Amino acid sequence: IEASIPSASRQVWQKFALKEFADKEEFQQEFIRHVETTLARSMYNCDDLAAYQAASQAIRDRLIVAWNKTQQKHTTKDRKRVYYLSLEFLMGRAMDNAMLNAGVKDITKQGVEDLGFKIEDLLEQEPDAALGNGGLGRLAACFIDSIASTNYPGWGYGLRYQYGIFKQRIVDGYQVEAPDYWLTFSNPWEIPRYEIQIDIMFYGYTRKYTNDDGKVVHVWEGGEQVQAVAYDVPVPGYGTETTNNLRLWASKPTREFDFEKFNAGDYESSVRESQKAETISAVLYPNDNFYSGKELRLKQQYFWVAASLNDIIRRFKKTHRPWKEFPDQVAIQLNDTHPTLAVVELQRILVDMEGVEWDEAWKIVTSTFGYTNHTVLPEALEKWPVPLFQNLLPRHMEIIYEINLFFLQQVEKLFPKDRDLLRRVSIIEESTPQQVRMAFLAIIGSHKVNGVAELHSELIKTTIFKDFVTVYGPDKFMNVTNGITPRRWLHQANPQLSDLIASKVGSYDFLKDLNLLKKIEPFAHDPKFQDEWVAIKKFNKARLAAHIKQSNGIDVDVNALFDVQVKRIHEYKRQQMNIFGVIHRYLSIKALTAAQKKDVTPRVCIFGGKSAPGYYMAKTIIKLINAVSEVVNADADIGDLLKVVFIADYNVSKAEIIIPASDISQHISTAGTEASGTSNMKFVLNGGLILGTVDGANIEITREVGENNIFLFGHLAESVEDLRHKHRFSDVPLDPNLEKVFEAIESGIFGDANIYGSLISSVTSSDYYLVSDDFQSYLDAQKLVDQDFKNKDTWASRSISAVANMGFFSSDRAIDEYAESIWNIEPISLD
Numbered sequence: 001i002e003a004s005i006p007s008a009s010r011q012v013w014q015k016f017a018l019k020e021f022a023d024k025e026e027f028q029q030e031f032i033r034h035v036e037t038t039l040a041r042s043m044y045n046c047d048d049l050a051a052y053q054a055a056s057q058a059i060r061d062r063l064i065v066a067w068n069k070t071q072q073k074h075t076t077k078d079r080k081r082v083y084y085l086s087l088e089f090l091m092g093r094a095m096d097n098a099m100l101n102a103g104v105k106d107i108t109k110q111g112v113e114d115l116g117f118k119i120e121d122l123l124e125q126e127p128d129a130a131l132g133n134g135g136l137g138r139l140a141a142c143f144i145d146s147i148a149s150t151n152y153p154g155w156g157y158g159l160r161y162q163y164g165i166f167k168q169r170i171v172d173g174y175q176v177e178a179p180d181y182w183l184t185f186s187n188p189w190e191i192p193r194y195e196i197q198i199d200i201m202f203y204g205y206t207r208k209y210t211n212d213d214g215k216v217v218h219v220w221e222g223g224e225q226v227q228a229v230a231y232d233v234p235v236p237g238y239g240t241e242t243t244n245n246l247r248l249w250a251s252k253p254t255r256e257f258d259f260e261k262f263n264a265g266d267y268e269s270s271v272r273e274s275q276k277a278e279t280i281s282a283v284l285y286p287n288d289n290f291y292s293g294k295e296l297r298l299k300q301q302y303f304w305v306a307a308s309l310n311d312i313i314r315r316f317k318k319t320h321r322p323w324k325e326f327p328d329q330v331a332i333q334l335n336d337t338h339p340t341l342a343v344v345e346l347q348r349i350l351v352d353m354e355g356v357e358w359d360e361a362w363k364i365v366t367s368t369f370g371y372t373n374h375t376v377l378p379e380a381l382e383k384w385p386v387p388l389f390q391n392l393l394p395r396h397m398e399i400i401y402e403i404n405l406f407f408l409q410q411v412e413k414l415f416p417k418d419r420d421l422l423r424r425v426s427i428i429e430e431s432t433p434q435q436v437r438m439a440f441l442a443i444i445g446s447h448k449v450n451g452v453a454e455l456h457s458e459l460i461k462t463t464i465f466k467d468f469v470t471v472y473g474p475d476k477f478m479n480v481t482n483g484i485t486p487r488r489w490l491h492q493a494n495p496q497l498s499d500l501i502a503s504k505v506g507s508y509d510f511l512k513d514l515n516l517l518k519k520i521e522p523f524a525h526d527p528k529f530q531d532e533w534v535a536i537k538k539f540n541k542a543r544l545a546a547h548i549k550q551s552n553g554i555d556v557d558v559n560a561l562f563d564v565q566v567k568r569i570h571e572y573k574r575q576q577m578n579i580f581g582v583i584h585r586y587l588s589i590k591a592l593t594a595a596q597k598k599d600v601t602p603r604v605c606i607f608g609g610k611s612a613p614g615y616y617m618a619k620t621i622i623k624l625i626n627a628v629s630e631v632v633n634a635d636a637d638i639g640d641l642l643k644v645v646f647i648a649d650y651n652v653s654k655a656e657i658i659i660p661a662s663d664i665s666q667h668i669s670t671a672g673t674e675a676s677g678t679s680n681m682k683f684v685l686n687g688g689l690i691l692g693t694v695d696g697a698n699i700e701i702t703r704e705v706g707e708n709n710i711f712l713f714g715h716l717a718e719s720v721e722d723l724r725h726k727h728r729f730s731d732v733p734l735d736p737n738l739e740k741v742f743e744a745i746e747s748g749i750f751g752d753a754n755i756y757g758s759l760i761s762s763v764t765s766s767d768y769y770l771v772s773d774d775f776q777s778y779l780d781a782q783k784l785v786d787q788d789f790k791n792k793d794t795w796a797s798r799s800i801s802a803v804a805n806m807g808f809f810s811s812d813r814a815i816d817e818y819a820e821s822i823w824n825i826e827p828i829s830l831d
């Protein structure tokens with residue numbers, strides 16, 4: 001690589017090369033330096049916030065040194081890299097993770113203690129980086145952790161939203177949203193790269209002309225310009241120096257912005273216009289598994305994709321290779337269809353700007369991209385109206401028509417005269433107005449398409465993408481089952497369990513090779529090990545109980561069974577079935593005699609999760625949970641036999657407290673609707689058992705941990721269509737227990753019954769999510785849970801065996817599979 005410093009001067013540089021702090025004293029020195037210089041404070045006005053910032057700055061410096069080394073190594077090695085394009089990275093807090101991965105947790109803890117602080121208090125100062133909604137965004141965060149930890153050269157590309165997912169407050173039982181302005185204090189975990197500025201254009205018009213060589217050239221011009229500025233977030237690998245990069249783009253007005261207006265003396269409107277540029281990256285769209293066709297969202301997508309590709313291509317051009325070698329240097333993974341415009345943008349750059357022939361360019365494009373699908377829910381599939389698209393990105397629209405034309409010609413050749421097939425696979429849906437089907441574009445523009453768990457990967461081949469299997473054959477479609485990082489979701493969230501496991505495994509190597517968990521299986525029936533195991537669960541339950549007391553004012557008994565469902569609120573995830581089950585439980589307990597009550601297994605039913613702000617049904621479910629909570633918790637007949645808690649503002653840091661405290665967690669989606677689920681993996685990894693449907697990764701978890709260590713119920717995916725059909729065309733009687741639950745709600749015991757009308761009628765009319773069909777089976781499974789929980793030894797041994805068999809669900813394994821079968825990249829070791 002070219003170095004900007006002449007060799008004669010390099011000695012001086014090398015003499016003062018930065019060193020990473022290596023012990024407590026060196027850390028403290030750095031800490032104090034940051035308090036006094038970076039923060040301009042002193043020991044007389046250093047509060048927890050300042051101490052958090054100083055400690056973070058010291059750790060950040062360390063990450064930057066490793067980051068620089070890594071990037072230099074990757075550049076000199078000159079090997080293929082992967083770029084993970086995701087509109088969401090739900091990172092949570094960075095400090096604890098950075099300390100762990102960099103191996104300086106003990107030094108830092110001791111270091112700040114000597115200086116008068118508690119590390120726990122400092123960690124609490126950090127706001128979550130909540131740049132995501134749910135599963136898809138958190139998966140991206142686990143994946144970049146694993147890419148770094150397994151030494152793959154890879155970057156993430158995303159948007160630097162100023163407002164992450166909204167904060168949820170509960171007022172009068174209802175969700176109320178408040179903005180999440182997370183950048184109030186400077187963010188030590190990002191490095192602004194003001195020098196990396198990329199111009200991005202929207203709107204304008206296209207024009208073509210014939211150049212001197214007789215070639216037709218397309219140009220796109222006359223549009224509105226904004227600028228993308230890079231912010232880099234170092235991503236430290238665990239137990240390795242490799243520190244990768246997450247590059248987030250922020251929008252800024254261009255320097256020339258509305259210069260004309262400015263000159264014409266309309267200063268105020270010129271400034272107003274330029275402020276509009278900043279709104280592009282201002283806010284995360286708060287929808288999970290739902291598409292809302294807003295123009296600003298499409299603008300975000302193009303802005304981010306264009307900036308990222310520009311950056312990737314600039315890096316490629318430095319290697320002076322011919323274009324056809326682009327896919328040997330670059331793999332790009334599309335995290336759902338949100339970045340699909342990248343397919344079109346790369347084709348545009350190659351053909352319009354670089355003069356590559358269409359066919360050669362298309363070969364390069366399709367060899368570069370891989371597409372991951374995360375949902376089969378029809379309401380989540382992106383389709384942009386052609387008029388909107390054409391107006392915002394006129395040249396891209398032309399290219400899509402062209403891609404579609406060539407594709408349909410290919411299909412026509414393979415299946416002559418099948419007009420209906422052509423209509424079905426066309427990128428353009430012939431509706432009024434026409435729509436661009438982004439998933440189809442992603443499939444056509446990629447060499448591999450994958451689902452995120454076995455069942456889901458089968459379902460996409462037989463339902464939404466069936467026709468593409470006909471066209472391409474089955475090999476283009478594959479499965480990579482999701483995973484989670486054991487660093488955050490075991491060691492960080494549950495340090496004591498991690499320590500106990502390490503005492504049997506002999507080291508912490510399981511955090512890098514999760515299959516080593518197998519080594520604890522022989523202790524599943526060891527009474528001493530069981531005692532320690534159970535004591536840790538109890539400790540974690542006490543930690544959660546303290547949180548519940550503080551935030552909800554509710555006292556819960558740590559000996560009760562903790563039953564948890566925390567995830568985005570969605571009808572398909574069936575929190576409504578859970579709360580109906582709770583009401584059934586409440587009514588049943590009320591009907592018992594004092595003697596009978598002695599046999600009841602006490603339970604704490606814990607809920608958490610956000611609803612999309614405009615999702616009426618989900619908001620009604622939250623209201624019902626809170627209404628039930630109020631009635632049940634205040635009922636003297638019930639006491640500690642049943643408590644119901646809704647934990648407000650569920651996020652990554654709360655998940656770290658909630659997940660280790662569960663005995664049972666619920667993953668009860670209608671079969672075939674939850675693509676994978678990833679919190680199911682987190683709960684089991686922390687010694688909780690699952691109550692779940694035969695859906696998503698629950699199926700593979702069952703295979704790994706054994707049928708005895710999971711509570712499954714409900715109809716299978718293969719029956720869902722028939723059942724829905726029955727509801728539509730005949731009178732299916734309501735489940736009798738559910739009927740009683742509805743009667744109770746309608747009697748007004750949980751407040752004005754009208755509020756819940758739509759919730760009930762959605763079950764009594766079409767029951768699209770099959771709540772009634774699965775209700776009895778659900779109650780039966782719950783009964784079994786109650787019984788089994790009474791046998792403490794068996795429960796402990798099942799919990800231990802389950803954890804011992806969770807090795808498969810490490811995101812390191814998932815990343816190895818992507819690297820091997822989709823990206824074709826290899827690890828680069830730093831030494």
Ligand code: 7GP
Nearest residue numbers: 135136289374452674675676677678
């Ligand atoms: C989610 C799926 O619902 C969940 O089952 C899966 O585990 C997760 O992705 C990671 O693969 N999907 C979303 O979060 C989502 O919004 C639509 O998908 C784009």
